[in-house]
Amino acid sequence: MNRKDLPTIHVVHSGARLQCTSYLIDGPDGAVLIDPGSGEVEAEVIEGIRRTGRRLDDVPFCLITHCHVDHCLGANRFRWRGMKLLAAPRTAEILRAGGHQVWYEYPECVVPTPVDLTPANGEIISLCGIDVRVVYTPGHTDGCASYLVETADGLAAFTGDLIGSNGNPGWAGSEGFSVDSTLASVEKLIALKPARAFWGHGVIARPACDWLRDARDLGRAGAWVIHAELHPDVKPTAEMMNDER
Numbered sequence: 001m002n003r004k005d006l007p008t009i010h011v012v013h014s015g016a017r018l019q020c021t022s023y024l025i026d027g028p029d030g031a032v033l034i035d036p037g038s039g040e041v042e043a044e045v046i047e048g049i050r051r052t053g054r055r056l057d058d059v060p061f062c063l064i065t066h067c068h069v070d071h072c073l074g075a076n077r078f079r080w081r082g083m084k085l086l087a088a089p090r091t092a093e094i095l096r097a098g099g100h101q102v103w104y105e106y107p108e109c110v111v112p113t114p115v116d117l118t119p120a121n122g123e124i125i126s127l128c129g130i131d132v133r134v135v136y137t138p139g140h141t142d143g144c145a146s147y148l149v150e151t152a153d154g155l156a157a158f159t160g161d162l163i164g165s166n167g168n169p170g171w172a173g174s175e176g177f178s179v180d181s182t183l184a185s186v187e188k189l190i191a192l193k194p195a196r197a198f199w200g201h202g203v204i205a206r207p208a209c210d211w212l213r214d215a216r217d218l219g220r221a222g223a224w225v226i227h228a229e230l231h232p233d234v235k236p237t238a239e240m241m242n243d244e245r
Contacts, residue, residue, distance in 0.1 A: 006152045007130045011203065012048030016041045020071045020200045023158060024052055024059070025149055030128035033062040033083065034147065034158050035200065039074030040237055061086060061127045064115075065160025065200060066144040067094040068174070069103040076113045084116040086125075088136050090143030090176075092118045101141075101175055137162050137189065139182025141174050146189060154195025157208055161200040162186070167214035168225045179224070186216045 007027040014021040016037075022045050023034040031054050037045060046056060062079070064072050064087040072095060079085055087095065092115035100107035119125050121136040133148040140161045147158045162185055163169045169182050190212045197208035204211050 005129065007149055009151060009156060009198065010048075010052045012052065013037065013041055013045045014202060016044070018070045020161075021198070021202055022048070023198055024049055024054065025130055025132075026052060026054065027128040027130035030054075031059045032127050032130060032132070033059050033078070034198075035065055035071045035160070036062055036074045036078045037072075038070050039077060042074050042077060045074075056081060060084060061117075063087070063132070063145075063147050063158075064091060064095070065146070065158065066141045067091045067102050068141070068161070069110075071160065071200060072113070073102060073110065076111060079114065079116075085114070086117040086119065086127075086134075087115050088121075088134070088143050088145040089118045090138075091115075091141070091145065092143075094143060104175075133192075135188060135192070137185035138176070139169070139178055139185045140171055142176035142178065142181070144185070146185075148192060148194060151196070155193065156196045156198060157189060157192070157194035158198045159189065159200070162189075163199060163211070163215040164225055165199060165202055165204065167211055167218055168223055169215040169219040171225050179219070183216060183219050186212055186219065190216065 005028045007025045010024040012022045012024045019037045019041055020035045022037050025032045062083040062085050075085055094101045095113040095115050098110040098112040102110040119134040124131050124133050130149055135146045137144050137146045144160050149156050194208040197204040197211055
């Protein structure tokens with residue numbers, strides 16, 4: 001692939017309550033959305049896509065890093081808009097079932113969500129002219145996946161919530177959380193030597209391998225991010241309901 005054909009990365013939305021950072025990978029034949037969010041800011045995510053110069057019709061695929069509300073509750077409506085959803089098999093299983101593993105406090109607001117593609121661990125799948133390496137990185141949940149793409153700035157890794165921005169690994173309030181799996185997943189990513197890291201709630205400014213090594217060392221030292229409560233102050237809004245429109 002010529003360098004001019006290498007994909008570029010855009011942040012299409014970030015910073016809202018109960019909302020992950022949503023990214024667009026813009027390739028030669030269209031674009032791919034990473035994590036649509038909770039649905040509360042669906043209109044803003046769509047507007048962010050349009051600001052990149054792409055129409056929604058140019059984005060036929062949505063990749064989901066894991067099954068938590070702030071990353072995937074809005075996936076159903078993006079699928080209704082024509083996107084195919086891609087996730088690791090365990091995440092796909094949870095989304096297809098719906099329920100509490102997506103939103104612990106309000107499982108009644110979670111509807112079963114079909115997932116179209118479940119690539120194998122390590123598989124490289126071509127989407128819109130973009131070669132995406134799918135790497136299973138369980139730990140934060142047992143179905144987490146990271147997505148790696150080659151860009152003009154080097155290998156970019158989209159890691160979901162495996163690690164926080166400060167390098168502290170894990171969020172141990174999740175069903176399926178595992179210390180051992182998290183550390184093994186971090187080691188797996190270190191071996192792939194990404195140049196840039198895009199985690200579930202922001203872009204990492206420093207070199208990705210430094211961030212990953214710090215996370216490994218902090219995890220080995222027991223410096224995990226532990227939260228006893230989830231989102232007790234967040235109530236469902238009309239925008240977060242998954243009734244088909």
